[in-house]
Amino acid sequence: xxKITPVADPKQNMPFLHHLEELRWRLVKSSAAILIMAIVIxxxxxxxxxTVFLSLAREDFPLFQFLCWAFGMCAxxxxxxxxxxxxxxxxxxxxxxxIVGGIVVSFPFIFHQLWGFVKPGLKQNELQTVRGIVWFVxxxxxxxxxxGYFVIAPLTVQFFGNWQLAESIENNITISxxxxxxxxxxxxxxxxxxxxxVIFIFSKLGIITPAFLKKYRKHALVIILILAAVITPPDxxxxxIVTVPIYGLYEFGILLSxxxxxxxxxxxxxx
Numbered sequence: 001x002x003k004i005t006p007v008a009d010p011k012q013n014m015p016f017l018h019h020l021e022e023l024r025w026r027l028v029k030s031s032a033a034i035l036i037m038a039i040v041i042x043x044x045x046x047x048x049x050x051t052v053f054l055s056l057a058r059e060d061f062p063l064f065q066f067l068c069w070a071f072g073m074c075a076x077x078x079x080x081x082x083x084x085x086x087x088x089x090x091x092x093x094x095x096x097x098x099i100v101g102g103i104v105v106s107f108p109f110i111f112h113q114l115w116g117f118v119k120p121g122l123k124q125n126e127l128q129t130v131r132g133i134v135w136f137v138x139x140x141x142x143x144x145x146x147x148g149y150f151v152i153a154p155l156t157v158q159f160f161g162n163w164q165l166a167e168s169i170e171n172n173i174t175i176s177x178x179x180x181x182x183x184x185x186x187x188x189x190x191x192x193x194x195x196x197x198v199i200f201i202f203s204k205l206g207i208i209t210p211a212f213l214k215k216y217r218k219h220a221l222v223i224i225l226i227l228a229a230v231i232t233p234p235d236x237x238x239x240x241i242v243t244v245p246i247y248g249l250y251e252f253g254i255l256l257s258x259x260x261x262x263x264x265x266x267x268x269x270x271x
Contacts, residue, residue, distance in 0.1 A: 026113040033109045038102030045094055048101075053182060056157045063154045075154075078161035082175045093176045100183055104145060104190070108138040130200075137197050140249075144193025148186035152232055152242060156185055159233035188231045192246055199253030203260040210258040213250075220250055 041048060055061055059077040068074035084090045103110070112134050160181070161171065202208045213220070221243075228242040 023117055026117050030106070030110045030113045033106040034099070034102040036102075037105045038098040041101040041105075042094060042098040045097065048097075053179060056154045056182065057161060061154050063150055064158075075158055076162065078157065082173055082178055084175050086176070089174070089176055093179050097179060097183065100187060104187065107141055108134065111137055133197075137194065140193045140197065141190050144190035145186055147193070147245065148189030152189055152238065153182050153185050155238045155241070156181060156233050159235060159238070185231050189242070192227065192231075193249060195246060195249045196253040196256055199250075200256045200260065203257040208257065210254055210261055213254045213257055217250075221247060224250065 057078040058064075059075050061075075064075035084093075086092075115134055161173075164171070199208065199213065203210075224243050224246050225239065228239045228246070232238040232242050
């Protein structure tokens with residue numbers, strides 16, 4: 001009886017192009033999600049500006065109320081007379097606010113799409129290790145966003161809003177400068193909270209180990225302090241507030257890296 005040779009699937013002859021097509025569609029879906037959220041934010045720009053951003057300068061902001069109640073450190077309400085000095089300034093900052101807001105709100109969906117592209121390349125035991133990673137990453141990111149908004153951003157507004165070279169110099173703050181400072185502070189704080197995820201991925205790739213992370217603890221602390229100085233006002237109090245949780249996440253990353261290494265050693269013994 002003649003041997004029947006199975007016909008090869010044409011897709012198997014061009015896996016690279018197939019993966020590129022899948023990546024393209026996942027990027028299209030992510031872009032569509034960002035666009036939809038950006039349009040919604042663009043439509044409701046005025047209430048968002050009034051309730052989310054301008055409230056950071058008021059003395060009744062939750063952080064200021066807590067500091068006043070707990071430590072007697074009461075904040076002064078900053079009289080901000082925001083203005084736009086460029087013809088297209090308000091429209092440009094409105095677009096930037098909508099796009100960044102769309103990225104933040106759509107982050108779980110965006111990461112889900114990227115993870116869906118990477119996931120098929122992992123082994124079954126690796127999938128067990130990273131079960132629930134979409135939720136874990138999204139929760140970390142939103143905790144960072146909340147920390148940046150409720151803690152770092154109001155302290156930043158208070159510091160720079162009250163700073164004067166001389167009493168004769170008046171602060172005429174542009175809406176572009178005000179919003180860019182807050183948005184960048186909050187967004188980058190959210191990204192910094194993803195440090196354990198970066199450590200976990202690098203540990204899975206074998207680039208770093210728990211021993212390496214422990215050895216360079218002091219160096220990591222210096223880098224974290226520098227990053228904290230970049231995204232916060234130049235006062236030691238705010239920098240410490242940012243440094244403590246991020247360094248805690250670094251230590252949590254060491255635990256994750258140790259777990260990855262134990263799993264790797266266990267699998268090697270089984271083989």
